[in-house]
Structures are given as structure tokens and as C-alpha cells.
Amino acid sequence: MLRVGLTGGIGAGKSTVARHLGSLGAVVIDADHIAREVVAPGTAGFEAVVAHFGHGVVKPDGSLDRPALGRLVFADDERRSELNAIVHPRVHERRTELVAAAPVDAVVVEDIPLLVENGLAVAYPLVIVVHAEEGIRIERLVSRGLSADDARARIRAQATVEERRAAADVWLDNSGPVERLLADVGALWADRLVDFEANCRQARPAPRPSQPVIEKADASWAATGNRLVARIEHSAGDRARRVDHVGSTAVPGLPAKDVIDVQVVADDLATAVALAAELSDAGFAPMPGRWFDTLRDGSREGKSLACNADPARAVNVHVRPAGSPAVRDVLLFRDWLRDTPEAVREYADLKRRLSRHRYDRMDDYAAAKTPWLRTALARADTWAERTGWISPTGH
Known part of the structure; x- marks a missing residue:
């Protein structure tokens, strides 16, 4: 098995990459989906969120009003930390269960929006970061119904580009046509991930050149x-x-x-x-x-x-x-x-x-x-x- 951490800023296109990796054969574990699952009505997570943030974050139908909750936490670091303290341990527990249930020869891609922010990159043999320029991300978020100010607040609440670059083994730029992104993902799967998984499972070092090749110093x-x-x-x-x-x-x-x-x-x-x-x-x-x-x-x-x-x-x-x-x-x-x-x-x-x-x-x-x-x-x-x-x- 190979575990891969997948992350990227909101609106960067991480979900597009996750879906394409899933179509190629990866087992995709979506932390956002799990985060919704653990605070669904009737769960202990839901009760904890309502007890902490009040009934103003509950819709008339009894479900969690996520936009209302987002407005409370994305502009306030302390309140966001309080929400994370409720949700993240439950997400981690469920994620661990799903990884354990994956086939032994799987490439398991864990789609985690806050992977860098929560210091989780060290737990993965490979980290993929999906990037797009901020203006493009704001346009995408506005098209989904957020205001421009809300979009900027959510972007500011996440890791910087520099912090993500430091964590990235693979940097996928999604500022251009989606076809180019999907081609890059396909090449990553065929040229790297499949062999990486097989080498890990078989405790086999990857092949090396037989002769020394001296490269220019690389920053x-x-x-x-x-x-x-x-x-x-x-x-x-x-x-x-x-x-x-x-x-x-x-x-x-x-x-x-x-x-x-x-x-x-x-x-x-x-x-x-x-x-x-x-x-x-x-x-x-x-x-x-x-x-x-x-x-x-x-x-x-x-x-x-x-x-x-x-x-x-x-x-x-x-x-x-x-x-x-x-x-x-x-x-x-x-x-x-x-x-x-x-x-x-x-x-x-x-x-x-x-x-x-x-x-x-x-x-x-x-x-x-x-x-x-x-x-x-x-x-x-x-x-x-x-x-x-x-x-x-x-x-």
C-alpha cells in the first residue's frame, strides 16, 4: 500500500485531481466528506458543534447550517480552532478506519484540505499539492455562491503558497485548462504512483542509473x-x-x-x-x-x-x-x-x-x-x- 496526501487551497481544484486519481484506480478518502459525516444530525459531533456554537448554526430542517458556521469561524482564528478541536479528532479516527480497510496493494489518496495547516504532511511518503492563482480561485468560489469577501477570508485562513510549496513533493498547477491538469495527473499515476506502491509493498528500492551523473546545484x-x-x-x-x-x-x-x-x-x-x-x-x-x-x-x-x-x-x-x-x-x-x-x-x-x-x-x-x-x-x-x-x- 502507498498512502498519498493530497491537498490544496480552497478553489484550487483538489477535488478534480482526487476524482481523476479515483478513476485511474486509487482509493480516495475524502476528508471533507468525512467532516460532513461526523457532524451529521444525530451524531455526537453534531451535538458537540451545536452545544459549542449555538442553535444559530442549525437549519430549520435540523441539519448543520455550514455557511452560517463558516461565517463564524473563518474570520476568527480562535473560533476556528474550537471547531477544529471538535471535528478533527473524529475525522482522523474515521480516516484511519478507511485506510485500514483498503486493499494491501492500493494507492490510497487522502484528500485533506488542511493537511499543511495541521502538520500532517510528515505522515505521508508523498504529498501532492494542487495550486491555482488566487484570482482564479476567488472567481471559482464566487461562481459557487460565496461572496468575494468570504472567498478571500477562507483563502487567508489557510496555508500560504510558500508553506504548501515546502510540503509538496508534487506541485500540480491548475491555473490553466483542466485538460492539462488531467494529463499531468495521468502521467503522475503511470510514471510514479503505480511503481512507488509496488516498491513499497515489496520492500524494493527503486532502480538507479548505473553511472554517476553530476547535475548543477539545485536550490x-x-x-x-x-x-x-x-x-x-x-x-x-x-x-x-x-x-x-x-x-x-x-x-x-x-x-x-x-x-x-x-x-x-x-x-x-x-x-x-x-x-x-x-x-x-x-x-x-x-x-x-x-x-x-x-x-x-x-x-x-x-x-x-x-x-x-x-x-x-x-x-x-x-x-x-x-x-x-x-x-x-x-x-x-x-x-x-x-x-x-x-x-x-x-x-x-x-x-x-x-x-x-x-x-x-x-x-x-x-x-x-x-x-x-x-x-x-x-x-x-x-x-x-x-x-x-x-x-x-x-x-
């Missing part, structure tokens, strides 16, 4: 790293002492393979192995076999490794025991590069030069960098002494 790597760190922290819980975006993509301006490296620090090697095997709910698959870091003195230290099940986003999750010297060296190397532009240029030149060769294994490319990396770590030690750098792990 989006930092935001992607932040999302992955938060996702892994949520999945790992107390078993992870810390989680960090490391490696070349964590250094602004450094060309690199388009692979995000994440370091997870566990108490010991046994915990590291177990943790790597249990990151499937975050979208990762354990790499089989035993894995080792080669330390500065040439000795080897055990670690565990998980990689992306997502075919469109390459990630290496290095789960290391807290006592491994590699934990400190990885953080030191990253921070030294961030502060040393000439080292960034040297490393970039080395990467480009080595990437021109053909390798039998990707590990051979990594081994070819080792002499420079050992010298670089010695330089980084000198930098640490000069600057007073201390490892965030305390070791």
Missing part, C-alpha cells in the same frame, strides 16, 4: 532534504537520536548526483538495522546485506542503509550507530564545505572529472573519491579547531 535540494528529514523523524520516533540532510546536496552551490543523502543516528547497530527495515511508511526500502563505512584509518564500521521506493526521487538513508566515527565525519565534512568555497570548487572539479569514466559499480566511483576525501577531512579538522566547530551529536 530545491534543501527543501527536499527538509521534507525527508521530517518524514523520517516522524517514522523513526524515539529510535532516532537525530536525523540530518548530509552529503553533497546539503551544500549550497555544490554540483552533485541528484541523490539526497540523509544520516540517521541510532543507539547501536542492532537498532540501526531494525530502523532501516521499518521505514516503509516513510517511502523507503531496506538495502539487503551488510553495509559498512570505511573510516579514516582504513577500518570498517557497520551501518544500515535504506533507499527510496519512489521512482522519481533518489534518496540514501544511512542509519549509523551513535558511536561510529563516521557520524561526526559526515557532519564535519558537510559543515566545512558550507564554509569553504575553495573546497567546494575542488570537490566539484573532482566529481566532474571522475564522472567521465565508466564504472562497473557505483561503489567504484565512490572509491575513486576516497584519497581526496581523506585529505579533505584532515583540512576540515583544522577548520574545526580554528572555528570552534563542535559536532551536533556531542561526539
